[in-house]
Amino acid sequence: MGYPEGYLSERPPWTTLAGIRNALGRRAHAAGRYFAVFLLDAGGLGILWILVSYAYAWYVLHATAYMLVPWWLFAVGVVEGAALWGSFGLSLGQRLLGRELGPAEGREASARVRVRYFLLWHAFVLPGIGFLFDPPLHERLSGLRLRPRRIEGTAPAPWYRTSSGLFVAALLVVTCAAAVGVTISWPALARLFRQAGETADFWRALVSPDTSILLDAGRDMIVTIFMAVLATLFAVVVAVPLSFLAARNLMTGPVGRPVYTILRGAMSIIRSIEPIIWAIIFLVWVTALRSAFAGVLALWVHSIADLVKLYAERLEAIDQGPIEAITATGAGRLSVLRYAIIPQIVNPYISFTLYRWDINIRMATVVGLVGGGGIGQRLINYIWGVQYRQAGTVMILIVILVWAIDYLSARLREKFA
Amino acid sequence: MVCLPMANPYLVVEHLTKVYERGQVLALRDLSFTVDKGEFLVVIGLSGSGKSTLLRCINRLIEPTKGKIWLDGGEVTRLSQARMRRVRRKIGMIFQQFNLVDRSTAIANVLTGRLGYLPGWRALLGWFPEEDREKALASLERVGLRDKAYVRVDQLSGGQRQRVGIARALMQEPELLLADEPVSALDPATSHSIMQYLEQMNKEDGVTVIASLHFLSLARRYGTRIIALKDGQLVFDGSPQAIDNVKFKEIYGEDAEEVEVR
Structure with a gap:
């Protein structure tokens, strides 16, 4: 034109x-x-x-x-x-x-x-x-x-x-063929069925729990829940301010855009490293003396990266209308943040936090497997010690815990939807 | 060329131009007009003709590419952001989509109209003076929503929400009201009720109103003057009675038929 x-x-x-x-x-x-x-x-x-x-x-x-x-x-x-x-x-x-x-x-x-x-x-x-x-x-x-x-x-x-349709179809077929060829071999498939009996001891132990360890296991379970709560709370404190710097719609201009790009990049790198790897890093870093501390740090770092992404994406989806309206009243930038943006994000943020806490409970047990403290550490110790009955008890407890937290978090999140 | 006319009009828009998308889209092309104090100016034109852009350039929610705007003798297009905020306090605005915070109560939304008058720290703490709260209730009373003050606005109907929007604008004690298609999302009966509130502000409080509207019948009924935009250009400026069938086709295109809102 x-x-x-x-x-x-x-x-x-x-x-x-x-x-x-x-x-x-x-x-x-x-x-x-x-x-x-x-x-x-x-x-x-x-x-x-x-x-x-x-x-x-x-x-x-x-x-x-x-x-x-x-x-x-x-x-x-x-x-x-x-x-x-x-x-x-x-x-x-x-x-x-x-x-x-x-x-x-x-x-x-x-x-x-x-x-x-x-x-x-x-x-x-x-x-x-x-x-x-x-x-x-x-x-x-x-x-x-x-x-x-x-x-x-x-x-x-x-x-x-269409050529794109054929391309995607071909890609799917070839991927399946390659994946099947690589992962499944006949001897391994045969072993899966023939040697099931060798694990009978393990299954038997699972259904005959050892109740004498319940008290100790319960104490470890509380440690696991604490790990998840602490990691989530500390992550929220860091992630909430960072999320504003990681939202594309808020970070414009020659200063804002590079900050956004670097922050989102760093967060996705941190997130791509699994909590179990972070746990190993922190175990080396803070020594194994206080292993639960290493576990908390691992969950904390990963939660920050995850929450920043979830929060920032929610921020990017907010309704621009109230921002426009509050700006038009002559309010300053902080007032616009306080009255137009924050009311729109409080509930979603709480909901995401609960969701992440739920994940952290499960992750805390996994982190324990490498020595990050809590119930996971007890489980792996029993397994290495061939104490299958005790291991089975712990696994049942973990299932109950995860189920309960899952239910609780889902019900709470309904309130904040 | 840039001298103020003798009569000192309230608002002067000169050679206003807005270009979007790296110079590719012309939203406003060299618009010039004046508005006197106490006028009810209606802006008409098809969707995309630049009505919204024009209104937002006046309070600089959108920065004009070129051209100048004077309000009450001061040049708003030259003000710093901080000074612009002080000017915006006196310019109320209501919107097609109401632009309320849905999760907040009606009174919380109305109170935000005072934010421009509040020191920053008080605003952040949400510490509004008692007289502001009373004023907010009075504003809601005026638009007939006193009993809905503590209801979340997502529970309200479209017409009620727009009235909350008007109450928010009232809180600013505006001298100028910008209304961006205030009734486009409402049914005809509700439209008239909303327009009557605007008319009341214009007549009783002496607020100058600039409203963009879709329906010519509404424009004729409420406007004291009409300007028409087409592709960002001013194609008509005159009294409501001066728009005849020929003018109408010129503004809205050959195929257009006039629809009445009663």
Whole structure:
């Protein structure tokens, strides 16, 4: 859309700061759009090829192989595959991002135009130089645009007649084939049925509990509940303020956006390390003398990362209306936070916290297995000591505890829904 | 060019322009008009014609790209954020979707209208003066919702919620009221009741009102003056009676038929 004559600025747009920012923004936006589509297409094709190679090598060659071809051939194949898919059809990336390649006017692009686009793609998209222009040079030269998909009068083709549908189907089939081939072997399957009798002692012990340890086990169970409560409470104290810094809609601008990105990145890294690994780290760190302390630290760190994500996503979903209204009354930023945002998030935050506490009860027993204290530690000690009757008692207690907490937390969360 | 006219109008909008999406979308194109104190100005136009953007530029919920706005002789487009907040206290606003905090009670929502007058620390503690609480009850009384003061607003009907919105605006003791499609989410009977509250504020309290409306019949009934927007441009500025069938087609397009709200 062009500007009406002389109306936006007396100066050409590229001589003003806003004009330059807009121009750069449009170029970066276009490049990002192409990059996202390419990443999805090339990534999808790459994964499919690796799985096909793996399944083929496993079943036919009885060997392990991931590519079957030299790596450079794999790379070229994936890039060319993505280019072909994007140029001549509606590729997976285009479909997922709601875009399609088509002429600026008119409905369908001819094969000749698409071939031209395919060649221009190599010249301008791959090296990235096309994006120095606005609209991108390859779009200008080919007459095709990567534009939002137009759903018009005709019914869309059923999924199995689209390339993306076939791609997903193929991916599922190959994944199943590869997974079955790798994890299940006949001898192991046979052992599963033939050697069940060898564990009979264990099962017998489970149904004949040793009641003499109930008092000690109960004491450990209280330790486990305490671990979960402490870890959750301390995590809330840290996670609530952090969640505001990790909410995309609140963190805008040149300072806010990097803070958001770094914080969310750090949180997902912390979250991807399981509590059991954190427990081992902290056991080494704070020594094993007070093992429950290490367990609490492990749960605490993981809970922070988890809660920040849950809280921040809720913050991103709040209704903007009250923010607008309270700002319009002349209230300051803190008042807007206090009166427009916090009333919307208190109940969801409580609900998420209860949910995480429920998880922490279960995690506290798992953390105990590696020496993080509580009932889990007692269980693993009995198992290593071949005291199956005592172990069985503890397991029954854990089941009761987890069931009770699960029920309690669900009922409480109903109140805060 | 930028000299104030002799009569000193209450609100002056000059060459107001708003551009969205990195220069691609023009929401407002070079709008200029004035509003006198005590007017009931109705803004009409199709959805997407820039009505909401215009209202939000006046209290700078949206920053204009270009152009100037004077309110009561002061240039609001030049104010710092802190000074803008002081100006906003005197500008009430009500919204199409009411924009209330659903989980709070009616009186809690109404009290937020005083936030601009409260020191920051008192606001954070929720420590409103007793006279504000009395004023909040009086505002609710005025819109006929005294008995709903301690009910959560998500329990109220659409018309009742918009009345809570009006009571919140009343708390500001506004000189100017911006109403962004205040009745678009309401049925015709309720629409009139809401519009009558606005009319009352305009006539009895001398509040200048700028309201965007969808229905021309409502605009004719309540407005003292109408401006019309089309694609962000001013296509009409005059008295309600001056909009005839030809003008109507110009604003709403050839296919439009006028619908009455009674």
